[in-house]
Amino acid sequence: MSEAVAEVVAAADSRVTGDLYAEVQTFYARQMRRVDALDIEGFAATFTEDGSVVHAGGDRQSGQAEMIAGMRANLPRYQGIAVRHWFGHLLIEVDADDPDTVRVSYYTLVTLTDAEGKVSFQPTFTVDDVLVRREGRLLTRERVIHRDRPAAV
Amino acid sequence: MSEAVAEVVAAADSRVTGDLYAEVQTFYARQMRRVDALDIEGFAATFTEDGSVVHAGGDRQSGQAEMIAGMRANLPRYQGIAVRHWFGHLLIEVDADDPDTVRVSYYTLVTLTDAEGKVSFQPTFTVDDVLVRREGRLLTRERVIHRDRPAAV
């Protein structure tokens, strides 16, 4: 098989259906409503029990208990601020060996609106997730958050 | 039926198909092009005749005529400004009793670009819509706009 054909086949193999696209977007719509409501326990519950997050600074939280503790420590910075996470350009790929494991990469932009309505922005990030489907529902098993850095010119 | 199973069933029942996801997104893409073009009559026509909007400040407009009058009164604030509405994190739910009634909740961010190209932002909002499908086309029947407020820390 020529390289060009192999590439086409690979692209076809990894094609995301409309149903999966909607399922993944809906999962994040629910997960982000929880984080933006500062519902820490509700947010942690969208991860597997052994779920992990690696933050852009390198800190790693393993398991829902560590996640909850880490988020609680960060709560003061959201005092008086309405935070909203915006996503862009999802790339979704089903694991070749397991249809219930889904890798997703996406852009995030975070807005912070203060009491006067003034909007400010956190730096942009790109996130790599591994989602797993358990009893028909998606959960995040792994999340790695990358701070967007200038590309080499 | 255990509580856990009931929850899974509920999640499965409300699963949004890819086709519905695309239909709803396309509806908003058309509706927002009209509002961003300041096409007041065209925008009002994306609502049912008896459609209503409750604004974040509490004002309620009922019916297309009231909507048009309200928007016309607000036009001067967009003098010399290119306005664009951005949506995020749609949550879509088909009415259990009527497949042609669809509830949608979403985030909105509004950019205002002036003649020099400087971009400013309105505070972020979350919107709850009731859409209805009439002769195969979606229309907005009810819209409630919520200004995003800081969550309790």
Next chain:
Amino acid sequence: MSEAVAEVVAAADSRVTGDLYAEVQTFYARQMRRVDALDIEGFAATFTEDGSVVHAGGDRQSGQAEMIAGMRANLPRYQGIAVRHWFGHLLIEVDADDPDTVRVSYYTLVTLTDAEGKVSFQPTFTVDDVLVRREGRLLTRERVIHRDRPAAV
């Protein structure tokens, strides 16, 4: 056929499926990762050989070689800046005569994040693309970029 019915039929004809919606979004997710990585050759390769871009200022680049030269000349402005393109409100329409030709219109917002994490914004744009599917993969054949201008009040 009454005008109202004709309009409904037209709307039904142009209905975008969930699978096409996901395919188009995935295409842009890949294309924008390349442009945001300043991968000029990789970005140009998401166009047809004879692909063209008409920029908001009126400049037209025809063919991948011209595109590459034009982007290379613009690289210095991205020195030390992480650029990200955000899309909104895609309108997708399959050509009535050719299912492998797809017209897409969308909003774009471009964020520029500097080394300190400060985010600034380019003016907003609306883009009209013609995509073609070749050996199962989408490519951009034509792109026309419009700077968003204030609507008449």
